[in-house]
Amino acid sequence: MKKILLIDICGTITEKNTTLDFISYIGNKPSILKIIIGRICWRLFKKDTIRKWYLNELKGLSYTELVNLAREYVNQLNYDPQIICLINKHRGECDLYFVSATLDFIAKAMTEKFNVSGFFASELQFEDGICSGKLKIDLLDNKNSVIAHMFNGDNNVCIISDNYGDYSVMEKCCSSWAVVRNKRALHYWSKKSVNIINRM
Secondary structure, three states: OOEEEEEOOEOOOEOOOHHHHHHHHOOOOOOHHHHHHHHHHHHHHOOOHHHHHHHHOOOOOEHHHHHHHHHHHHHHOOOOHHHHHHHHHHOOOOEEEEEEEEEHHHHHHHHHHHOOOEEEEEEEEEEOOEEEEEEEEOOOOOOHHHHHHHHOOOOEEEEEEOOHHHHHHHOOOOEEEEEEOOHHHHHHHHOOOOEEEEOO
8 A cells, every 4th residue: 555645736835827927927927918818817707818818929939948947946936835735744754745737847946855755747738849838738627537447456546736637636536635725615615524724
């Protein structure tokens, strides 16, 4: 039997949405007009146009460039000390995996920084080593598709996440921790059978 701890990244170990924040960090942010239109589209139609436009800003960059920039980015990022402490508490007894909708090279850089067993993340599409600005694999609210095998056999699987979309994963886990950063999240998670980590 294996003990496995699944760890979300965005909003969990850091307050940032690391995909959007990384793209802003490297100076490739979409125009303010696009961001405003994107927010309106999200509020009216729940369509994540902003993320799509941000990802398009990576078009033309090589995988090697992105990996190197991601290493710089994760080293300057602020992390939640309480969540890092919880992860370290379970380090000796569990296999640790990042499971996040962030981009794979960001998750890879964090895996190296925090010395965890591995990661599952969204993947950009590359053509001849150059980013097309589109996703090949998207894990946003779709993590079950890549971690289903971890629930095979007698594995003892736990998860830490702030994402409402991860509740379907939490229902399968032996233990679940929901990270709460605002009153709306507290209201949501208080109705679920999870342990709450209040970081408001």
